[in-house]
Each structure stands twice: as structure tokens, then as C-alpha cells.
Amino acid sequence: MRPFRASSGFTLIEVLVALVIVAITLGAGIKAAGALLNNAQRLAEISEAQWCADNHLTGLKLAKVFPDIGESTFSCEQLGRIYTGTYRVQPTPNPNFRRVDTQMSNDAGAPLLTLSAILPNQ
Numbered sequence: 001m002r003p004f005r006a007s008s009g010f011t012l013i014e015v016l017v018a019l020v021i022v023a024i025t026l027g028a029g030i031k032a033a034g035a036l037l038n039n040a041q042r043l044a045e046i047s048e049a050q051w052c053a054d055n056h057l058t059g060l061k062l063a064k065v066f067p068d069i070g071e072s073t074f075s076c077e078q079l080g081r082i083y084t085g086t087y088r089v090q091p092t093p094n095p096n097f098r099r100v101d102t103q104m105s106n107d108a109g110a111p112l113l114t115l116s117a118i119l120p121n122q
Contacts, residue, residue: 049106057087057100086103095121
């Protein structure tokens with residue numbers, strides 16, 4: 001009889017368990033990378049929409065026009081994307097000021113942000 005010799009290496013079960021662990025880890029990493037990409041794209045879209053709203057409100061301030069109460073729409077293009085804005089002018093307790101709320105939406109119509117300002121009567 002030959003003596004029993006210890007074999008070196010891994011069994012098939014050990015290799016399969018290691019592969020399952022690697023697959024789960026890679027899946028979680030890919031999911032996390034996808035979430036980071038979506039967040040970066042959303043942040044870029046919101047930043048561009050905020051630039052549009054800021055530009056529109058600054059234009060109203062520089063024009064030194066006391067806006068009429070009501071609602072109006074405008075469109076803006078930033079970095080090749082089209083954004084739709086709606087600004088609503090409301091009275092304030094002081095009749096010499098008006099509140100302007102600007103809501104920006106993407107091309108699909110989903111609201112992105114609302115920016116507000118108080119404009120004085122010039």
C-alpha cells in the first residue's frame with residue numbers, strides 16, 4: 001500500500017465559493033458606479049437649470065422693470081440643452097416689492113428647481 005499523500009490546491013467547491021464572492025463584489029461595485037454616474041448627470045442638469053434661472057432673474061433686475069403680477073414662461077439653452085422656465089410674480093406685504101418664483105424644467109417637463117427673488121419698484 002502506498003501512503004496517503006496530502007494534495008495541494010483547491011477543491012471545486014472552494015473555487016466556486018470564491019467565484020460567487022467575486023461576482024457579488026463586482027455587481028455591487030458596478031451598481032455603485034452607476035449611481036455615481038447618475039448623480040453626476042443630475043447635478044450637471046440642475047446646475048445648468050440654475051444658470052438659466054439666475055440669468056433670467058438678473059435680467060429682470062438689470063432691466064429695472066417692476067414686473068406685473070402673474071405667470072409667464074420662457075426658454076433657455078445651456079450647453080446644448082433646452083430648459084423651460086416659468087416665473088410667477090406675486091405681491092408682497094410691502095407694495096414696493098414683488099416676489100418672483102422661477103421654476104425650471106428639463107425638456108421632458110420634469111421640474112428641476114425653483115429659485116426665488118424679491119424685486120423692488122424702481
